[in-house]
Amino acid sequence: MEQSSSKLSTVKEASKPESGLGRRWIRWSHKRGMRNSLIFIIFSACVFLKLCLGLASYSGENTPPMYGDYEAQRHWMEITIHLPTNQWYTYDLQYWGLDYPPLTAYVSWICGSVAHYINPEWVALDSSRGIETTTSKFFMRASVIAFDALIYIPALLIFSRTWLGTRSKRTQDLAFLMLMLHPALLLVDFGHFQYNSIMLGFTIMALNFFSTGHDLLGAVSFVLSLGFKQMALYYAPAIGSYLVAKCVLLGPTDGGRLFLRLGLITLATFILLFLPWIPPFSASPVLMLDPISRIFPFARGLFEDKVANFWCASNVVMKWKKWAAQEILVKAAAALTFIGFLPTVIVTGKAAWDLKVWDKFPVVKAVESNGNSEAEESSASLHTPILPLLPYALLNSSMSFFLFSFQVHEKTILLPIMPLMLLFSGATSDSEVYQWGALGSNVAVFSMWPLLKKDGLALPYFALVLLWNRIIGHNPINVIHTAFPFNSLEHLLSAGVYAAIISLHLLETVITPPTRYPDLYPVLNVLVSTPVFVCLWLWSIKCCIQVSWAITGLPVADHQHKKRPSTATASDVSERQFSVVPKSDRRRAVSLGRAQGKRVRRASTHSAAGSASSTAVTSSSSLLRGNIDSINSLAEASSP
Incomplete structure (x- = not known):
């Protein structure tokens, strides 16, 4: 018995990251x-690595x-600097017609203008097609790095300093390093050649x-x-x-004002982008x-290459193009995508509705009617309690589109x-987040292997995957070796998937x-990768529900609100309206590091209602600390 226990402890120690x-x-x-x-130093090292990738x-x-x-990408630079805007989306569509929104065209115009200034032959209309001189290739590679x-690198740096603001400087620097060296984006943008970092950088910002x-x-x-x-x-x-949930939190007056402003600023930004048309x-x-017809190319079909999503994986058994017309497949893809992200939309909305306090504090209107804008100014800068839901909702929404939507690359x-x-x-x-993150990252890069192999990026693929796993301290071989006895379902799944990949x-x-069967290996790649992405999609839904329970599980009792005095300052109103705690705790509530850190003992709930305003605010702060600590222990609670 002692030997068995000793062996089990040895395996657990070996399976630790x-x-x-x-x-x-x-x-x-x-x-x-x-x-x-x-x-x-990190920035310089990554630029050097990207330049090395450019040699491939x-x-x-x-x-x-x-x-x-x-x-x-080069051809778009060519047409944007030589043709008027009304021909950008119609010129010679059979040869790489422009099919991205206007901001891509503007970026192409900037790059094309610089290229034309340096050497007009690089972007000469029509005659430059297929140009592959050493200098033109260096310019193209440099434009992606620039x-x-x-955009992307500043967004990552700010992210590490804001969302991880309560963590140590070492943790922030490590997060920045891991995000900078992630192999998927490096291989696609600086190897395969695209500008995805611009899109991702704006979203992170x-x-x-x-x-x-x-x-x-x-x-x-985001626009x-x-x-x-x-x-x-x-x-x-x-x-x-x-954003809609935040408007609900703010209430009919402040929330309606924010909703109107968001609508106007979004519409104005879109108008500016499409202004030439x-x-x-x-x-x-x-x-x-x-541009609209080119941006949404439904004529291409359900999928082109082998993609690790639901449609391509199930097509091995169910030949969709033979069984259903394209119009039906478009509607089916839209319906499944909607069903895929609907749970997190519902969870976010319900959490906002459960946390709303504007109907419990009518004194807000009284304060505003006296001309005091202190509460409004404070509410504009405070974090909303549903903010920790956002990263999980983003994962669920984007994975739903990847798995179920029409024409996915x-x-x-x-x-x-x-x-x-x-x-x-x-x-x-x-x-748990670490296990899913490591597995999801490695499988994501593996799912692009057929594309990267075709592009001649096999060596960078293996080198970057090994480097990144070494950087984060993850050893897939060790995961396989310690598969039995497994310490979690994620561990067992990781071991099986890594064994299949190798x-x-x-x-x-x-x-x-x-x-x-010439596509045997790409199809096997799809069949290995798709189940992992489905598990990540389900896991994101589970995490959204857990976070929602954590931030709404300790509501302030209604009788406490009723006993609060009607004579309250604007600061007290703002404090109660958003369940505000001291600044350090507010930052901790939105810190991904704290949200996935060590278990913190949940603060006890203060049930006694005070008769003075200061006592009421103290009780509300204690309750929110309990909710924050519930979020902090989320990673340890692997099941609801």
Whole structure:
């Protein structure tokens, strides 16, 4: 019996995550007085890594007549600087016609203008098609790095300083390092060649603004993300439900005012983006249909390449294109996508309704009627208690689109992985978020293997995956080795998936697929990756429910509100309206690091109602601390 117990403890110790190379390097740097220069060192090292990736192959290299995504991006620079805006979305659509929103076109115009200034041959209309000179390739690679440095990297840095604001400087620097070195985006943008970091950077910046209470700026940032790539719609249900829920929290007066402002600022930003196609700046209002028809290409079909989503995986058994017309498939995809993200929309809305306090504090109107705007000014800058729901809602919404929506590309796995990595960046190594984050990240990169192999990026693929796992202290081989006895279902799933991934890579090197099944390995890739993404989708729903229970599980008793005096200051009103606690605790409530940190003992509930205003505020603060501590213990509660 003692031997069995000793063996079990040995296995558990072996299955614990290792101390990552990144954590040890951050600790070493801080001890040697390099903490102030660490961000610059990380930035410089990542730029060097991206330049090295630029030496590898890219999409469509030496493959006429279309040349791949690299040529598409270069061609858009060519047409935007030589043609008027009314021809951007109609010129020679058979050769990489522009099919992204206007902000992509404006970025292409900026890059094309710089390229034309340096060497007009790089972007000469029509005659430059397929150009692959060394200097033109260096310019194209540099343009991705430049916009990445302008938008994406600052967004990550601000994220690590705001959402992880209560964590140590070491933890913040480690989170920044892990996010910067994530292999999926590096391989797609700086290897395969695209500009996804611009879209993701604007979305992360929107989250940063939401976390500090600047909702209008957050809305503008998200519209810019949508204006760059329409795939940002994957996040729209989560962000939309969060903003509407905040309006519910604020109440009919303040909430209605915020709702109106959000609507106006969103509409104004969209109008500015599409201004060249709107009369009187365009000759006809019909021209507005040109970019819209190109942005939503329903004519392409349910899917093109092998994608690790529901439609492609189930197509192995159910040949959808034979059984249903395209119109039916479009509606079915829309319905399944809606059902996929509906739970988190409901959870967010219900949490906001349960936490609303504006109907319990009519004194707010009395304060405002006296001309005192202190409560309104305070409410604009306070964090909402439903903010911790937002990253999980983003994961659920984007994963629902990836799994169920119409015409999905394998590269769009970047969208669900982004919120997962933001959650992962603040997770402790023994938490549930850490396990799902490591597994989801590795499977996401693996799901793009057929694309990366075709682009000649096999060596960067393996090198970056090994580097990132080393940085975070995750060892897939060790996970497989300690599969039995497993310490959690996530551990068992990870062991099986990693074993399948390694086996497929080994088999692909020694066994050629039969002529009858040329897509054998891509299909097996889909069948391995899709179940993991489905589990992540279900896990995000579970986490949304858990967070909702945590932040609404200790409501303030109605009899306490009724006994509070009618003579309250604006500060007291604002305090009760948002269940405000001291600033440090408010920041802790929105800190992903604290939300996934160690278990903290839940604060006891104060049930006695005081007769004075100060006693009421103290009781409300104690209750919210209990809710915050419930969120902090969320990672430990793996089931409701």
